[in-house]
Amino acid sequence: MLQIALGIAIGFYSLHWLSYLPPYWWYMTAIIVSLVIFYYCKNHFLFWFSISAFLAVLCAEQYLKKVEDIPLNRTNLTINVRISAVINKNIPISNIEVEVVDNYTHSSPNNPVLDGSHKLLLIWPDAPTLKQGQIWHLPVKLSRIVGRVNQAGFDAERYAVSRNVHGKAVVRHRLSSLPLLLPSRITWRQRLYDKALSYVENMPNKAYLLALAFGDRSGLTKVDWLHLRDSGTAHLLAISGLHIALAMLLGWQIGQKCKLFLPQKSYFIWLPMMTGLCVAFSYAWLSGFTTPTIRALIMCIFVGILTTTDVYWRHWQLLLTALALSLFINPFSIYSASFWLSFYAVGVLILFTLSQRYFTGRVVFDNSISSNNLKVFLLQLAKIQFWLLVLMLPIQWLWFGGISLAAPIANIVAVPLVSTITVPLVLLALLTLWFPPVSSLLWQCADWSLIPIIEGIQWLEGAWYTLSVNLTPLLWGVIIVFVTLMLLPLSSFKWLYISVVVITLCWFIKEPVKPHWKMLVLDVGHGLAVLIIKNNKAVLYDTGNRWEDRAVAETTILPILAQLGIKQLDFLIISHDDSDHAGGKTLITEKLSPQYKYSSNFEQGYLPCKKGQAWHWQGLTFTIQWPLQRVSYARNPHSCVIHVQNSDLQGPSVLLTGDIDAIAELMMLKSAPTLNADIVLVPHHGSKTSSTHTFIDTIKPSLAIASTSFYNAWNLPAKSIQARYQDRGGEWLSTGNSGQITVTISDHNYQVITERQHSATQWYRPNWL
Structure with missing residues (x-):
């Protein structure tokens, strides 16, 4: 086995x-x-x-x-899709997962036939009220999913695989073909959701109640997510494996009571297991059969069979079997954070039970613990939370870049309250949905039970600690020492512990600090963000774009700096005021508190970016080449252009150009005819309005980097501009094709590493890039 x-x-x-x-x-x-x-x-x-x-x-x-059925280039066509997620009518939503019903257009190379096996991410701004199960006839712009690929941050391509989504469709509003609702049937899950929503609509904690009842977290705000992350309770306030187990236990107890009134037949011994599985399965169905609920269902089935047949399995056998079956059901779940967190947490608990023979006191799972031994029970619960805090470090660092230091305290209080009070009340409220007085009272009691928890986790804001890659040796050293100390007696394994300590200390022996510096051209889609890193210090040139509900700085720049262990910027330089360059400057200023800020327009708190100014930083010299003077609102021609090189003027140099146009290029070169650079950031994302022959011939770059997205409305970079650089013997790279581009610059040469060619090389990446 x-x-x-x-x-x-x-x-x-x-x-x-x-x-x-x-x-x-x-x-x-x-x-x-x-x-x-x-x-x-x-x-x-x-x-x-x-x-x-x-x-x-x-x-x-x-x-x-x-x-591959999705066209390589964006294609206009009309399709029928079925809404596959429950929708909260009170929350505007624009990104929805849908299933293709059929393709309305005739098959052709540009209009492929899609069937029910295709899943799409539907982008529908200003969508009407939608319901799960509805079928819509939609004119869309269809394309494959090409995400931003960086060393840290959100990965859309991996997320698409984990959700088994094959493409993206953006709804187009056309008078000739308006969105049309076709005859369809709303699912029972959506109907139950709407019924429950009518009860909790005016309750202060309705978002948490819906998350516990249906696994729908769309009502949680950014502030809510911040509190859940900082307190380490995000796993608790949704349908998790623990809650499925509680549902199984509730159903089991119902079956046990019913069995007392039935004849003592041998086949009735299965009744508790069957009623328990029915309740657990129904609860998992309400959640949409997420990865943690599937894992919990599999374990509930095996536990029920083993308990009923009085067969003994070890904990790790049960976990390993559930792991194998979960992967068999959905092989792509390995790309989901919930999969790893769910199984890893259960593995930690099993490891904890193995270590109990070295602890005094009883195992936390011992049913003989009475009220007189409450102190022992709480001690064991505290030990479990400490184990989870320490041993969950690797998995939380890998997926989220940090850990909540307040998680043990928060979970000691929240787990018993939610598990023994809130979840049972929610389950009973769901079972009595068609009895309004009873269900309404139960929902209200569930809402009241969350008040101390929600109020409490708000006090823990700021307890999240970010872990950088520099702490990796320390992290694994702590894990190794902790596990060996818990499982192996110190008195019998002295030399083992001495060896672990010596190896851990050797891990911290660092090489001498090298004089090189790095330029990271981040993949921010259509926009620009460049990090210059030296001696664990950073300068940021532009901040990428932002939209109504999110910013590139939040999903890309901040995670990368957190991974590098950089919590404050030395310099923030905004080339000009266009949103794709300055969209995240407010967020960056709030989160990273840059010591100096430069801009080419008049803005309070910013130093002037104009020609003739220069400063030294970490052995590098930053020289401003353009514009000649500040303006009230900096447009493309007023972009702040900066030349970066070692202070001794030795080694490769970099020219950061923003969005300057042809006229600005010629005027800048007229005032600096000897300006040159080995590496140039291609002006204006490779637009035909920039990168003149004179500019390229004067600068003579050996490497040209364009920051743009693969799909953009302007078809940038222009092929003629790319050819113009390549015809002069320069190497051409773009973030749209290569992802993040990292240039490591030493005293004599430089080395280029692109994320797609070196790190992000998984099988599901678009090889046609």
Whole structure:
């Protein structure tokens, strides 16, 4: 059993390490070899590993085929789609996951036929009231999903795989073909949601109640998410594995009571398990069968069978079997944070139970603990939270870049309250939805039970601690020492602990500080953001775009700086006032408190960016080449142009150009005819209005970098501009094709690393880029 489950789990997980999908004959050969080994050696692991790896690749191949059905270039067509998520009528929503019903247009290379197996991310600004199950006839602009790829931050391509989404459709409003609601049936889940919404609509904690009842977090604001993150309780205020287990327990108790009134037949021993699974399955259905609920359902099924048949399995056997089955059901769940957090947390709890023989006191799962031993119970609960705090460090750092230091305190209080009071009240309120007086009272009591929790987590704002990559050795050192200390007695393993301490100390022996510096041209879509890093200090040139509800600075710039361990900027330079360059300056100023700020327009708190000024920073010299004077509102021609080089004027140099146009280029070169640079940021994203022959011939760059998105309304960069740089022997790179571009500059040369070619090379990445 162990070999089978382990082989299946590792086989499906092998998909995570593939940069391309091998041909099928590789796996056919592996299966045949494993069969021979199984016949002679009775080794189950290799056989099931090869089978599951083959199935994982088949699923990946099918996914890529569905993606290839989406046209490479944005295409206008009309399709019918079904809304696949529950919608809160009170919350405006523009991004919706939908399933294609059929394609309204005839098949052609530009208008492919899509079927019900295609899932799309629908972008519908100002959408009408939508319901799950509705079918809409929509004119859309269809395209593949190309995300921004950086060393940190949100990854749209990975998210699309985890959700099995194949493309993106933007609704177009055309008089000739308006959106049309077709005859369809609203789902029962949406009807139950609307019914519950009518009860909780005026309650202060309605967003949390809907999250606990239906797994719908659309009502949570940014402030709510901040409080949940800082307190470490985000897992609790939604339908999680713990809540499915509580639903199973509730149903089990109902079955036990019903069994007392039935004849003592052997087949009735299964009644508690069946009623428990019915309640747990219904609750998981309400959540939309998310990854944590599927894991919990599988474990509930096995626990129910084992308890009923009086068969004993070890905890880790149960977890490993659930892991294998979860991956079999959805191989792409390995790209979801909820998958790893769910299984990792359960693994920590199992490890905690194994360590109990070295603790005094009883195991927290011992049912014999009475009210007289409440102190022992709370002590064990505190120990569990401490274990989770320490051992969850790697997984939380990997996915979220930090950890909540207040999580143990918050969860000691919140877990018992939510688990024993709020969730049962929510379950009872759902069961009595069609009895308004009873259901309304239960919803109100559930809302009141959340008041101390919501009020309490607000006091924990700021308890989130960001972990940088520089702390990786310390992080793993703490984990290794902690686990070995808990599982192995110190008195019997002294030399092991001495070895661990020595290895950990050696890990911290750092190489001498190198004189090189880095320029990071971030992939921010159509816009610009450039980080210059040296000695763990940073200068930011432009901040990318922003929209009504989000900014590139929040999803890209801040996560990258947090990963690097940089909490304050030395300099912030805004080239000009266009939103795609200055959209995040307010957020950056609030979060990173730059010591000096430069701008080419008159703005309070900013130093003037005009020709002739220069400053030294970390052994580099920043020289402003343009504009000649400040203006009241800086447009493209007034962009702040800066030349960066070592202070001794040795080594490669960089020219940051903003969005200057041809006239600004010529005027700048007229006042600085000897200006040159080895690396140039292509002016105005590669527009035809910039990068004149004179500019390129004078600057003589060996590397030209354009910051733009793959899909943009202006078709930038222009092919003629790209050819103009390449014809003069320069290397051309664009963030739209390469993702984040990192240039490491030393005293004599520079090295270029692009994210898509070096780090983000997974099989699902668009290889046509």
